[in-house]
Amino acid sequence: MCHFFPYCLLPEKSYLCRKFSNMAENPSQEPVKMPGKYELIAELSKFFPTENASTIVATGDDATVVEPDGNQVVAASKVFVENVHFDLTYFPLRHLGYKLSTIAFSDVLAMNASPSQLMVNIAVSDRFDLKMVHEILSGVTACCETVHADLAGLDLTTSPRELVVSMTAIGECEPARLCTRKGAAENELVCVSGDFAAAYTGLLLLEREKKVFEKNPGAQPDFSGKDYLLRRELKPEPRIDIIENLRREDILPTAMANVSEGLATAVMQICKASHKGCVLFEEKLPMTELTFVTLKDLDIVHTVAALNGGDDYELMFTIKQADFENIKKVENVSIIGYIKEESAGYHLITGDNVQVPLQAQGFRLP
Amino acid sequence: MCHFFPYCLLPEKSYLCRKFSNMAENPSQEPVKMPGKYELIAELSKFFPTENASTIVATGDDATVVEPDGNQVVAASKVFVENVHFDLTYFPLRHLGYKLSTIAFSDVLAMNASPSQLMVNIAVSDRFDLKMVHEILSGVTACCETVHADLAGLDLTTSPRELVVSMTAIGECEPARLCTRKGAAENELVCVSGDFAAAYTGLLLLEREKKVFEKNPGAQPDFSGKDYLLRRELKPEPRIDIIENLRREDILPTAMANVSEGLATAVMQICKASHKGCVLFEEKLPMTELTFVTLKDLDIVHTVAALNGGDDYELMFTIKQADFENIKKVENVSIIGYIKEESAGYHLITGDNVQVPLQAQGFRLP
Numbered sequence: 001m002c003h004f005f006p007y008c009l010l011p012e013k014s015y016l017c018r019k020f021s022n023m024a025e026n027p028s029q030e031p032v033k034m035p036g037k038y039e040l041i042a043e044l045s046k047f048f049p050t051e052n053a054s055t056i057v058a059t060g061d062d063a064t065v066v067e068p069d070g071n072q073v074v075a076a077s078k079v080f081v082e083n084v085h086f087d088l089t090y091f092p093l094r095h096l097g098y099k100l101s102t103i104a105f106s107d108v109l110a111m112n113a114s115p116s117q118l119m120v121n122i123a124v125s126d127r128f129d130l131k132m133v134h135e136i137l138s139g140v141t142a143c144c145e146t147v148h149a150d151l152a153g154l155d156l157t158t159s160p161r162e163l164v165v166s167m168t169a170i171g172e173c174e175p176a177r178l179c180t181r182k183g184a185a186e187n188e189l190v191c192v193s194g195d196f197a198a199a200y201t202g203l204l205l206l207e208r209e210k211k212v213f214e215k216n217p218g219a220q221p222d223f224s225g226k227d228y229l230l231r232r233e234l235k236p237e238p239r240i241d242i243i244e245n246l247r248r249e250d251i252l253p254t255a256m257a258n259v260s261e262g263l264a265t266a267v268m269q270i271c272k273a274s275h276k277g278c279v280l281f282e283e284k285l286p287m288t289e290l291t292f293v294t295l296k297d298l299d300i301v302h303t304v305a306a307l308n309g310g311d312d313y314e315l316m317f318t319i320k321q322a323d324f325e326n327i328k329k330v331e332n333v334s335i336i337g338y339i340k341e342e343s344a345g346y347h348l349i350t351g352d353n354v355q356v357p358l359q360a361q362g363f364r365l366p
Numbered sequence: 367m368c369h370f371f372p373y374c375l376l377p378e379k380s381y382l383c384r385k386f387s388n389m390a391e392n393p394s395q396e397p398v399k400m401p402g403k404y405e406l407i408a409e410l411s412k413f414f415p416t417e418n419a420s421t422i423v424a425t426g427d428d429a430t431v432v433e434p435d436g437n438q439v440v441a442a443s444k445v446f447v448e449n450v451h452f453d454l455t456y457f458p459l460r461h462l463g464y465k466l467s468t469i470a471f472s473d474v475l476a477m478n479a480s481p482s483q484l485m486v487n488i489a490v491s492d493r494f495d496l497k498m499v500h501e502i503l504s505g506v507t508a509c510c511e512t513v514h515a516d517l518a519g520l521d522l523t524t525s526p527r528e529l530v531v532s533m534t535a536i537g538e539c540e541p542a543r544l545c546t547r548k549g550a551a552e553n554e555l556v557c558v559s560g561d562f563a564a565a566y567t568g569l570l571l572l573e574r575e576k577k578v579f580e581k582n583p584g585a586q587p588d589f590s591g592k593d594y595l596l597r598r599e600l601k602p603e604p605r606i607d608i609i610e611n612l613r614r615e616d617i618l619p620t621a622m623a624n625v626s627e628g629l630a631t632a633v634m635q636i637c638k639a640s641h642k643g644c645v646l647f648e649e650k651l652p653m654t655e656l657t658f659v660t661l662k663d664l665d666i667v668h669t670v671a672a673l674n675g676g677d678d679y680e681l682m683f684t685i686k687q688a689d690f691e692n693i694k695k696v697e698n699v700s701i702i703g704y705i706k707e708e709s710a711g712y713h714l715i716t717g718d719n720v721q722v723p724l725q726a727q728g729f730r731l732p
Contacts, residue, residue, distance in 0.1 A: 062442065063476070067541065072433045076429035082526075121445040
């Protein structure tokens with residue numbers, strides 16, 4: 001199904017869930033049929049022992065039950081459709097399971113909560129066999145391990161054509177540590193984790209090679225030196241490290257958002273919810289040299305890619321100025337701007353000191 | 367889109383969410399586009415004020431936040447794909463929203479929990495306009511009102527062809543009242559709410575008329591006298607009344623399951639989880655006269671339809687014999703059999719006193 005990487009681009013041991021290896025190496029090539037689906041779900045569920053004390057009922061009943069013990073429960077639900085949200089021409093199924101899980105967990109993390117459970121529904125067409133479902137689930141469980149969450153809900157069903165995956169990530173948060181998008185105040189600092197536009201650049205490379213492949217199906221793409229960009233697109237990581245390190249440094253952000261559609265959308269989500277404005281500094285937007293150079297080769301303005309490219313799944317949050325010294329102790333965080341009064345609007349100060357209004361993909365601006 | 371019922375089969379006032387009427391009567395005919403989706407979600411969310419104290423963050427942030435205050439949180443997630451789970455030829459969109467919500471809530475109710483929130487994701491193709499999204503959501507909110515749950519999560523995205531809807535229903539339960547499928551004991555009574563095979567019979571009528579319609583697009587079907595069967599298929603009700611009445615009568619079922627794929631699957635789900643066997647009595651299976659007569663006309667064995675038809679969304683539960691007098695006080699509940707030792711297997715005693723093994727759709731039997 002994936003023509004570029006029959007198995008995996010990344011070394012298997014980095015995320016392969018070995019628990020599946022016996023089943024995966026003995027593929028039944030059996031189409032996923034609805035008769036027998038309960039046996040199949042029960043069989044698959046044996047591979048997902050639960051570990052969290054809050055997981056009371058996992059797979060195999062009518063619903064999932066969570067006992068949060070005084071914490072708030074945070075839930076994020078997503079639906080992903082083939083050829084809209086992913087392209088199996090270049091997306092290995094195991095990466096797909098990992099990435100979709102990361103996306104769902106990112107929304108939980110963006111409330112400053114700790115992921116605890118994941119519920120997965122997969123609707124497959126008759127192009128799929130059992131081995132392919134295993135591949136997706138091996139990516140899902142690898143991501144669950146990364147964030148210490150239990151796979152605590154699994155359903156399989158059919159789809160006429162496109163693969164459809166729905167994910168519901170559940171997490172827990174002490175009420176006093178919950179961070180919504182509301183709460184940013186004037187003069188607070190706008191921080192982000194990681195670097196930007198790498199995933200978008202990886203996607204551009206993959207799409208370019210897909211076109212080459214479509215004309216010449218024998219061609220194998222050469223991505224040498226671009227591993228980081230591909231990894232950001234094919235295997236984004238849930239930033240649980242940031243949530244844990246903020247806690248360690250006793251920093252409570254005033255607002256937080258998942259950066260899924262570029263920096264511009266995220267900062268405007270925080271500003272709109274908080275009734276504030278903001279200014280970001282072009283020179284402060286974190287980007288790797290590889291991303292910068294590759295975008296230049298592709299003739300794409302790198303700042304536009306960072307602001308609007310998307311697929312980063314990094315965290316954006318605002319902190320009080322008093323936390324300025326402490327935030328330096330948290331690795332992989334950059335301060336990229338500050339919050340202003342609402343009437344100031346949303347702006348970027350460019351490298352040559354020009355102020356331009358921010359444009360966000362997900363918003364129709366007034 | 368729905369050729370049979372351009373608007374609604376059932377009287378509008380019975381479930382039309384009037385809050386939408388202004389928007390629905392002034393259709394923009396605007397395709398649902400991704401640019402502007404956040405404005406659209408924010409606009410739609412204004413129609414869903416939240417009412418439950420446990421709903422801390424509803425729509426408009428990265429995730430939904432629930433504060434269950436000592437209760438367990440019950441979550442059920444489903445994905446529904448057009449032409450697999452529903453056919454828009456005869457399914458009005460408002461009914462669709464209602465039915466899919468009922469299905470999601472049914473899994474929460476089947477844990478003996480009270481629904482509190484619903485998260486909805488809709489992926490639409492360019493066949494859809496804003497008015498059609500409103501129609502779906504008006505059905506969703508009407509069902510939320512039925513069970514006193516908040517619509518507390520909404521995302522819109524695109525699909526290449528088929529309409530895709532994912533639903534995550536959330537509920538709360540005192541830990542001592544939680545009912546899983548495990549826990550049924552020998553000699554306990556098997557109870558069900560409502561009656562069976564009506565939805566399946568309604569589906570058969572709709573499918574039959576669809577074939578007539580495909581040959582002769584001018585034909586309008588005549589369903590006179592069959593309203594109940596169509597309503598069971600097109601607008602099944604979440605059985606929150608049963609949960610509430612069991613509580614009122616101080617009956618705590620020992621096991622419970624959602625009857626979504628017929629009585630045979632449900633009773634086997636309880637028996638397998640509880641490591642027990644069972645016997646059901648054909649003469650005790652509740653069915654309306656209308657269902658019985660219509661199935662006879664269609665030349666379908668009525669017991670097979672009740673055991674394997676599906677789409678009933680009734681509750682099955684087991685109770686101790688000591689609760690026999692109290693269960694009679696709960697309306698719309700029938701006792702249909704009892705639990706036996708595991709080695710007895712799963713059987714039906716027919717009207718002429720013959721014991722036949724139960725066959726379930728969702729299981730491959732040994």
